[in-house]
Amino acid sequence: MGDATYEAPQERGSSWWGVTPLPRDALRGWRIGPYALWVRAGEREWRLWRASSGDAMTTELELAIETDESRIAADASLTRVGLTGAEPVLGMRPALADRDVVVRPDIPVVVPAGARIELYVTTPVWVVTSVGKDGPMLLDEPSHRLSDTWFGPNTLTGELAYAIRTASRLDLADVPRRPHRAITKLTVINEGRDQLPVDRLKVPVTGLAIYADGSGGLWTDHVTLERRLQPGEAAASVSAGPGVADVQAHRIAEPRVATGSRFTLNAFGRLFGV
Amino acid sequence: MGWLSSVANALHLHMSGEQLGALARAGVYVVLGIVLARLAAVAVNRATRHMSAQERVLLRRLASYLVMGLFFASALREAGFRFDVLLGAAGIVTVAVGFASQTSASNMISGLFLMLERSIAIGDVINVSGTVGEVLSVDLLSTRLRTFDNLLVRIPNQTMVSTMITNYNRLPIRRFDLQVGVAYKEDLAMVEKTLLDIADRNPLCLEDPAPLLIANGFGASSIDYQLSVWAKRENWLELRNRITREVKAGFDDLGIEIPFPHVSVYTGSASQPFPVALTTPSAARPPDAGPGPGGETAGGGPGAADVGGRPQSQQDPA
Numbered sequence: 001m002g003d004a005t006y007e008a009p010q011e012r013g014s015s016w017w018g019v020t021p022l023p024r025d026a027l028r029g030w031r032i033g034p035y036a037l038w039v040r041a042g043e044r045e046w047r048l049w050r051a052s053s054g055d056a057m058t059t060e061l062e063l064a065i066e067t068d069e070s071r072i073a074a075d076a077s078l079t080r081v082g083l084t085g086a087e088p089v090l091g092m093r094p095a096l097a098d099r100d101v102v103v104r105p106d107i108p109v110v111v112p113a114g115a116r117i118e119l120y121v122t123t124p125v126w127v128v129t130s131v132g133k134d135g136p137m138l139l140d141e142p143s144h145r146l147s148d149t150w151f152g153p154n155t156l157t158g159e160l161a162y163a164i165r166t167a168s169r170l171d172l173a174d175v176p177r178r179p180h181r182a183i184t185k186l187t188v189i190n191e192g193r194d195q196l197p198v199d200r201l202k203v204p205v206t207g208l209a210i211y212a213d214g215s216g217g218l219w220t221d222h223v224t225l226e227r228r229l230q231p232g233e234a235a236a237s238v239s240a241g242p243g244v245a246d247v248q249a250h251r252i253a254e255p256r257v258a259t260g261s262r263f264t265l266n267a268f269g270r271l272f273g274v
Numbered sequence: 275m276g277w278l279s280s281v282a283n284a285l286h287l288h289m290s291g292e293q294l295g296a297l298a299r300a301g302v303y304v305v306l307g308i309v310l311a312r313l314a315a316v317a318v319n320r321a322t323r324h325m326s327a328q329e330r331v332l333l334r335r336l337a338s339y340l341v342m343g344l345f346f347a348s349a350l351r352e353a354g355f356r357f358d359v360l361l362g363a364a365g366i367v368t369v370a371v372g373f374a375s376q377t378s379a380s381n382m383i384s385g386l387f388l389m390l391e392r393s394i395a396i397g398d399v400i401n402v403s404g405t406v407g408e409v410l411s412v413d414l415l416s417t418r419l420r421t422f423d424n425l426l427v428r429i430p431n432q433t434m435v436s437t438m439i440t441n442y443n444r445l446p447i448r449r450f451d452l453q454v455g456v457a458y459k460e461d462l463a464m465v466e467k468t469l470l471d472i473a474d475r476n477p478l479c480l481e482d483p484a485p486l487l488i489a490n491g492f493g494a495s496s497i498d499y500q501l502s503v504w505a506k507r508e509n510w511l512e513l514r515n516r517i518t519r520e521v522k523a524g525f526d527d528l529g530i531e532i533p534f535p536h537v538s539v540y541t542g543s544a545s546q547p548f549p550v551a552l553t554t555p556s557a558a559r560p561p562d563a564g565p566g567p568g569g570e571t572a573g574g575g576p577g578a579a580d581v582g583g584r585p586q587s588q589q590d591p592a
Contacts, residue, residue, distance in 0.1 A: 104481070148481070150504065155504075
């Protein structure tokens with residue numbers, strides 16, 4: 001994640017990532033969707049309070065607001081970091097989840113044999129804070145706590161993932177924009193001889209990069225999931241960029257895991273959960 | 275060598291200079307063997323960082339014993355020990371040692387099987403005949419556990435092989451079964467929805483495998499349910515604590531009663547309840563005199579007497 005593009009706060013508009021100079025010993029607060037962060041950079045110690053409102057749908061965004069300790073949420077958790085002589089500059093950047101995400105559409109979508117569809121799903125991002133742009137990392141935590149799930153044919157074989165239920169919209173115009181969620185375009189191709197009910201999909205977010213558009217929206221690489229003609233065969237591939245013609249986005253974070261552009265072959269169940 | 279001669283003289287051992295020299299060389303071999311065995315163990319330890327703790331310990335010991343064995347054999351030969359004599363007596367020695375160390379040999383072989391079978395590894399939390407602890411080592415003769423109250427338990431490998439072992443660390447997800455009873459008067463559809471909603475809201479509870487709700491039947495005092503939820507192994511204990519707390523809070527919010535065990539007493543017929551009157555203690559009675567024979571009736575409509583019910587603090591069965 002070293003290629004993040006940083007801009008001065010006044011140039012960022014509604015973007016919460018980048019670097020922010022902090023006045024020494026003063027408290028500043030951020031609110032990124034449900035995630036709230038308060039930072040005080042002292043001479044020898046930085047204090048970071050975090051709390052989550054639990055409302056995954058909120059669009060709240062507050063950046064480096066002057067505040068005092070009485071406004072810190074009562075249930076906030078505090079981390080003290082010993083930093084002697086560090087420049088009081090806070091770096092923030094988004095990252096995708098540290099495990100793959102299993103998306104379950106509220107209402108399953110069916111892909112007819114030989115057809116392809118484009119789905120848009122949004123997944124919460126992790127907020128990574130550091131000292132300055134390239135200094136020591138302070139926190140790497142989710143903007144919203146996700147449910148755990150198991151993705152595999154049985155309880156012996158499989159892998160842990162995060163679970164989210166989404167509307168899985170087919171029209172990009174219907175996708176709500178939230179500061180703490182990144183939009184992933186999923187192309188599902190069904191080359192099989194029968195219908196493919198999409199009621200569970202594993203999105204390999206650990207292998208995706210993050211992009212930012214001009215209006216503070218976050219995007220991931222475009223993912224294509226393909227069900228092959230041969231029974232039980234499927235493939236996933238990742239194309240660099242959001243994959244949406246109207247969106248001009250620049251890359252701000254690298255994938256957590258370098259997986260290459262094509263992976264998870266010959267495992268239909270590992271992608272579609274059936 | 276002078277000091278060696280002095281020691282030999284002091285011990286009234288009549289040894290020639292050559293014999294003393296051989297003995298000294300044997301000593302050097304032993305010391306060298308110990309040092310080199312330790313170095314070999316360190317080298318193997320460094321070279322096997324990518325392996326599991328169990329495999330590393332096994333290889334480390336193998337290297338250490340091998341080096342030490344070679345040097346000890348050399349030391350014995352240097353000291354004049356004749357191996358052909360040992361081989362000649364091997365049959366008799368084997369029988370004698372076999373009888374004497376039957377249990378030890380059995381433990382050693384069992385330890386070998388344990389290592390090969392890989393059912394447990396160092397660091398695993400296991401349950402052996404009711405003893406739960408973390409595996410510290412699988413040694414030649416025994417397996418050592420550290421219990422959670424910090425006791426060291428040594429279990430002979432023979433016992434480990436012949437008894438049932440439950441390994442809590444082997445699989446990444448684990449289920450917790452919450453047993454809960456609700457009063458007979460409750461709306462069971464609401465109870466079931468409440469339990470499943472609580473599981474659904476808890477982020478530690480895996481969405482898949484989905485939470486399972488089983489009606490265990492009509493109990494003596496309650497209708498009994500089992501809520502089975504899955505969690506990541508590391509989160510199991512936290513889930514267990516949280517889900518119990520959340521079920522209690524959820525039921526309290528909705529006024530769903532979790533009944534204590536109680537018994538209904540009738541006077542011969544279910545339609546004729548045992549007459550019971552609640553009394554208020556008289557001010558004149560001493561506090562330890564126990565309940566009086568009669569008194570005022572409080573809410574005294576006829577009804578079956580619940581003996582037990584929600585007990586007073588001194589009667590709390592818990």
